[in-house]
Amino acid sequence: MTGRLTFDAIVVGAGPAGVAAALTMARGGLNVIIIERGRFAGAKNLFGGVFYTHALADVLPDYWERKPPFERPVTEQGYWMLSPDSAIRVMHKSERYLKEPADAYTVLRARFDPWFAEQAAAAGALLITRTTVTRLLKDERGRVIGVDTDRPDGQVYAPVVIIAEGVNNLLTQQAGLIASDLPPKYVALAVKEYINLPAKELQTRFGLSGPREGVAIDVFGDVTLGLPGTGFIYTDQSGISIGVGMLLDEFVTHRLRPYEVLERFKNHPVVRPYLEGGEVREYGAHLIPEMGYDRMPKLAGDGVMVAGDAAGMVDALHREGTNLAITAGKMAGETALAAHQAGDFSAAFLSRYRRKLEGTFVLQDMKQYRRMTDFLESSPQFMGTYVNLLNEAALRYFTAHGIPKRTMEHEILKMVRERRSFTGVAWDMLKLMRAMRG
Amino acid sequence: MSNRNNGQTAPVADIKLPHVNIDDLIVCLKYYVDEENAHIRIKDQAICAACNPKPCLAFCPAHVFETDRHGRMMVSYQACVECGSCRIACPFRNVDWRLPRGGHGVAYKYG
Numbered sequence: 001m002t003g004r005l006t007f008d009a010i011v012v013g014a015g016p017a018g019v020a021a022a023l024t025m026a027r028g029g030l031n032v033i034i035i036e037r038g039r040f041a042g043a044k045n046l047f048g049g050v051f052y053t054h055a056l057a058d059v060l061p062d063y064w065e066r067k068p069p070f071e072r073p074v075t076e077q078g079y080w081m082l083s084p085d086s087a088i089r090v091m092h093k094s095e096r097y098l099k100e101p102a103d104a105y106t107v108l109r110a111r112f113d114p115w116f117a118e119q120a121a122a123a124g125a126l127l128i129t130r131t132t133v134t135r136l137l138k139d140e141r142g143r144v145i146g147v148d149t150d151r152p153d154g155q156v157y158a159p160v161v162i163i164a165e166g167v168n169n170l171l172t173q174q175a176g177l178i179a180s181d182l183p184p185k186y187v188a189l190a191v192k193e194y195i196n197l198p199a200k201e202l203q204t205r206f207g208l209s210g211p212r213e214g215v216a217i218d219v220f221g222d223v224t225l226g227l228p229g230t231g232f233i234y235t236d237q238s239g240i241s242i243g244v245g246m247l248l249d250e251f252v253t254h255r256l257r258p259y260e261v262l263e264r265f266k267n268h269p270v271v272r273p274y275l276e277g278g279e280v281r282e283y284g285a286h287l288i289p290e291m292g293y294d295r296m297p298k299l300a301g302d303g304v305m306v307a308g309d310a311a312g313m314v315d316a317l318h319r320e321g322t323n324l325a326i327t328a329g330k331m332a333g334e335t336a337l338a339a340h341q342a343g344d345f346s347a348a349f350l351s352r353y354r355r356k357l358e359g360t361f362v363l364q365d366m367k368q369y370r371r372m373t374d375f376l377e378s379s380p381q382f383m384g385t386y387v388n389l390l391n392e393a394a395l396r397y398f399t400a401h402g403i404p405k406r407t408m409e410h411e412i413l414k415m416v417r418e419r420r421s422f423t424g425v426a427w428d429m430l431k432l433m434r435a436m437r438g
Numbered sequence: 439m440s441n442r443n444n445g446q447t448a449p450v451a452d453i454k455l456p457h458v459n460i461d462d463l464i465v466c467l468k469y470y471v472d473e474e475n476a477h478i479r480i481k482d483q484a485i486c487a488a489c490n491p492k493p494c495l496a497f498c499p500a501h502v503f504e505t506d507r508h509g510r511m512m513v514s515y516q517a518c519v520e521c522g523s524c525r526i527a528c529p530f531r532n533v534d535w536r537l538p539r540g541g542h543g544v545a546y547k548y549g
Contacts, residue, residue: 040545150539151540251497256497257496
């Protein structure tokens with residue numbers, strides 16, 4: 001009979017939240033194990049592609065010297081608003097984005113996550129891959145005391161477990177931190193293709209002067225058939241990440257095949273020329289938790305904390321997630337360190353984690369945008385109607401018809417009225433403002 | 439026809455989506471298939487048979503679900519990208535969805 005395999009802390013999942021937690025704890029002197037079900041960290045991970053460096057700098061101040069595998073800095077960003085045959089493009093490009101390291105980079109997760117996990121390993125955390133955590137181990141009082149894995153004799157014990165399992169929050173449910181699966185109206189399904197294109201060609205198409213420039217475009221309107229959701233086009237080192245995401249409920253209700261919605265986006269007359277001749281190297285899909293602040297799980301229980309997608313830490317409006325995850329992972333890690341010092345792993349003690357997070361952008365932003373998902377859900381035609389309207393108005397505005405401009409202005413106003421009453425517009429704007437202001 | 443619908447939003451049902459052969463997309467993915475264990479199972483075939491809309495046939499991004507000639511729901515779990523949509527969105531919660539065993543399933547090269 002051998003002794004139990006025991007650590008100071010167990011982290012489930014080697015994504016940004018889990019690795020940030022493990023790194024923080026390992027540096028604080030704890031004996032930490034990270035258990036990852038993929039063949040390597042990042043094997044199961046996929047996102048649109050923009051990574052914000054501020055949170056990384058907080059956990060790894062010298063990250064730049066460690067040569068993170070970023071794709072391109074984001075030096076131009078903005079929105080495309082598509083109607084079926086047109087687009088209004090609002091882009092912001094600035095010399096001030098041209099600094100190193102930049103605030104934001106495009107990233108491919110199967111390249112980035114292994115690098116990040118290596119940093120935790122270098123700090124002393126033990127990274128175990130190809131191992132699925134099947135359940136939490138609890139004592140007779142229901143306190144989490146470890147995890148069971150699909151390895152033979154695969155039980156691992158620790159006084160604290162940090163769940164960073166991602167959007168499929170099975171362990172979070174088992175821990176009793178959230179009651180059930182998220183309903184499909186609070187989860188977005190995104191599909192993405194990575195399309196290879198020679199760097200030179202890519203730079204020419206997007207007007208980039210070299211590898212130290214890159215573009216991040218978020219797309220609204222016709223990309224999602226006017227339904228609530230967004231598309232994106234991000235430039236990687238020698239390729240394009242292109243994708244589309246909508247609430248899962250919309251795919252169900254309208255019987256849409258996600259990859260066909262994406263194909264339609266790729267064929268839009270404004271989009272197609274950018275992709276011409278590119279080769280699809282990978283396709284993938286991932287869920288995004290968009291339940292918002294009010295439906296997040298409890299963040300701590302006895303012997304357990306949860307961080308990242310598993311906890312619904314996403315700001316969909318600003319396409320942020322990995323930075324929330326890293327910051328939360330760090331706070332969970334710091335809380336675990338404090339718990340070890342105090343010798344107290346109770347839910348009451350670990351609730352410090354939430355209080356720490358309340359002092360950061362993570363929970364403050366989530367609180368501010370708490371109504372966003374409900375707003376989009378309650379105004380499903382919002383994006384389509386207004387985006388099409390803007391495109392129509394632009395067409396009138398930019399065309400010389402040989403008619404007096406005053407008449408043109410009246411025509412545009414009439415067009416607005418035909419599609420939405422003025423009180424309707426006012427009401428929509430009010431609702432949008434409420435959703436933005438929190 | 440420069441002005442397809444005069445700026446009105448077409449009802450989604452009227453929009454014709456381009457056909458995509460999902461196999462052309464799946465083929466560029468790397469999988470380590472667990473031949474001994476299906477990580478997705480239908481709990482009760484009778485429920486699928488009685489399910490009229492069968493939304494999983496459409497929303498699954500890897501087209502894992504397909505009915506055979508006899509109307510039985512077939513699950514090509516080998517093509518699954520483990521997004522979890524079917525677990526959440528099956529109207530009858532009739533999908534038994536687990537994580538594949540460690541090291542198995544999809545392995546993204548880019549992500």
